[in-house]
Amino acid sequence: MPVAPEFVTTAHIYKRNEAMLAKAFDGISAEQWTCRPQESSNCALWILGHIVWARSKALQLLGVSWSAPWLTHFERGSKPEDASNYPSSEEVLGAWKELSASLPGALEAASAEAMAAAAPSPSPSFDGTVGGMVSFLAMHETYHVGQAVYLRRLLGHGRVVG
Numbered sequence: 001m002p003v004a005p006e007f008v009t010t011a012h013i014y015k016r017n018e019a020m021l022a023k024a025f026d027g028i029s030a031e032q033w034t035c036r037p038q039e040s041s042n043c044a045l046w047i048l049g050h051i052v053w054a055r056s057k058a059l060q061l062l063g064v065s066w067s068a069p070w071l072t073h074f075e076r077g078s079k080p081e082d083a084s085n086y087p088s089s090e091e092v093l094g095a096w097k098e099l100s101a102s103l104p105g106a107l108e109a110a111s112a113e114a115m116a117a118a119a120p121s122p123s124p125s126f127d128g129t130v131g132g133m134v135s136f137l138a139m140h141e142t143y144h145v146g147q148a149v150y151l152r153r154l155l156g157h158g159r160v161v162g
Contacts, residue, residue: 003104003107004112006115006131007107010107010135010138011104013138013139014103014141017138018100020145020149020160021051021096021148024145024152024160027157028044028089033045033083034086035155036080037151037154041151042080043083043151044089044148044152044155046073046074046080047147048092049070049074049087049092050078051141051144051148052071052074052092052096052099053074053076054141055103055141056068058137059102062134063106063110110131114130115131116129116131118130119132119133120133
C-alpha cells in the first residue's frame with residue numbers, strides 16, 4: 001500500500017535524510033565520533049543518537065514499538081555527557097539502520113484515521129495530529145542532519161552534497 005498522498009513529501013524527507021546522514025558520517029574515525037569542536041556543541045555520536053531517539057518516537061506514533069537502554073542519553077533536553085556513558089557508534093548506527101528499514105512500511109501502513117488522531121499533548125505537531133507530529137519529526141531530523149553535515153566539515157572531511 002502506498003503512503004497516503006498527504007505524507008508523500010514527509011516520506012521523501014525521511015528517505016533523503018537517510019542518504020545524507022550516511023554520507024555525513026562516512027569516514028568518521030572512532031575519535032571523531034565523540035569529538036566536540038566547542039564545549040557547547042554536540043558530538044557526532046550524540047547527534048546520531050538523538051536522531052535515533054526522534055525516529056523511534058515517529059515510529060511509536062505510527063504503531064511500531066522500539067527501544068534501547070541508552071535512548072535516554074539522547075532524548076530531548078539531554079546534555080552532553082562523557083563519551084564513556086554512550087553506546088558505541090556501531091551500536092547506534094545499527095539502531096539507525098534498523099529504524100530506517102522500519103519507517104517506510106510504517107508510513108505505508110498508517111491509516112488516515114490514525115494519522116488524523118490527536119497527537120499526544122503537549123506536542124509540537126504542525127496541526128495537532130499524529131500525522132502533523134510525524135511530519136514535524138521529519139523536519140526536526142533534517143535540522144540535525146544539517147548539524148551532522150556541518151560537523152563533518154569541522155572535523156576536516158569533504159562536503160556531502162554539491
